[in-house]
Amino acid sequence: MKRKIAYFLVVFIGFLTLLGHFISYPPLNNFIDNDATQWFDIISGFAAFLGVINLLQLHLNKVANKRSNWKFSIFTLVSFIVMIIFGFIYNGSNVAMGPHLKEEGSAFYWMFHNIYLPLGATMFALLAFFVASASYRAFKIRNFEATLLLISGIFLMIGRVPIGQLVPWWMSLEIYIFLLFAIIASRFKEKKTMLYSMIGTMIFMPLLILFFNLSDLGIFKIPEFQEWIMAVPATAGSRAIMIGIALGTIAQSYRIITGRERSILGD
């Protein structure tokens, strides 16, 4: 019975919310735009207490039973108590309790700005190093896709720094020729043939471009080429994923509001 009530609520509220997006009935529109979200905020607010209790319970248990790494829990508990004291008991400024959270002279504000925010910024800054290590792994030439990724990555990196604008058209052309031969290298049986072909192409192609007066083409300007990579292939790929996500969201929501997806309720 308890579970049936839960299903009924999910289906009822789900259809009500969906209808609210299409039917022009102010009380219903007001319910889905304001009331329902406020109800959610109120429930979340109460759940915050459960979170705090859970955190305290977990770490107190860890310390009391001296479970593995219990010493770290002492730091959590001490930090928790200190922030509670500065938030609810000790003010340290001339303003009243409550507004003191945003008052520069208060102890809470000092703790927040001098300890909490720098720690958050440190974690965020770590991203730079993680991006470097992840890129290194992704750019390793293992297959055709990884090679394409490497090439696009190099063009994007060069194209987005000032030096990219200084690269002349012939140098871009030579880079393309190198890349082309890197891809087709395995097709040559003899290294010498490949070397001579490459040198020949490197000399002949710039002359050909000059003869036809094609040196102003965007493909020979790395900043323009990287813009094209971002605007065309990258956008096409990401939009394909986004269409898939949108369809998946509709299908998942449909399964939930028709009561077919019951795993979340334990079925």
Add this chain to the structure above:
Amino acid sequence: MMNKYIKFIFIPSLILLFYFFFPLQIFLIGNETTFVSILFICFAIEYFIDKARNGEQIYMRPIAAIKAMEEAVGRATEMGKPVLYVPGISSLDQIDTISGLIILGHVAGMTAEYEANLHVPVCVPIVMETAKETCKEAYLKKGRPDLYRDDMVHYVTDDQFAYAAGVNGIILREKPAAIFFQGKFYAESLLLAETGNSIGAIQIAGTGSSSQIPFFVTACDYTLIGEEFYAASAYLSGSPEMLGCIKGQDYIKVGCIILIITVFMCSVLNSYGYINFDISSLFRISVIK
């Protein structure tokens, strides 16, 4: 057969007639495209669910990440190490979080079956309560309520980077053999996935955040991309109804591809003056007021 015609042709047509020709102004103006799309998608899904329910064999293409889930839990059991499940940093108002929790139910079922240790650090208190219930029910369903511990799912913090630091600490101290990242992620995705990668855990990620997919693809062993993430729970449940739903979704995707090609061709012909109708004007996104 007659019932099918009534259900999948007559009823949607009736709804459309009602929507577009009802004399009183009860529908919001500007949402017509959205309404027609949702109606069409829902009935297409329903059609395939109906087909699956009637016993028609449905082929599902294998998804490596879903197949690897059980292997990852098995590996963790063999190594005697825990399984870490990260349900993202968003609240229950995001469909990604709900999908993540649904998959958690299946993973918890596997850990109950294999007697592996499950650890679920959570960022949002309301998600913690739901995750607790999901795990408890999964253990109960598998007949192993004795293995469920209340501290299996626990709250860490609401702050994005503090949560990332907390989970990274858990990863480095406990060295789980399998890590699942299933839910809504933002900038912390790479911090978490790279740390997991550094300890050599099998990592299976799934998210609807298109900007975080490249990071997961780079740092994780398997990634559920786009709609695969939402289909995972249906796939794992294995029920014909759910599989029919995925099949319907796939056919709609084929329909979208055909539509995109048609619109592209018509737009090209329109720009060269062969046809005097801008088809793309039909698909302009309307804003729900």
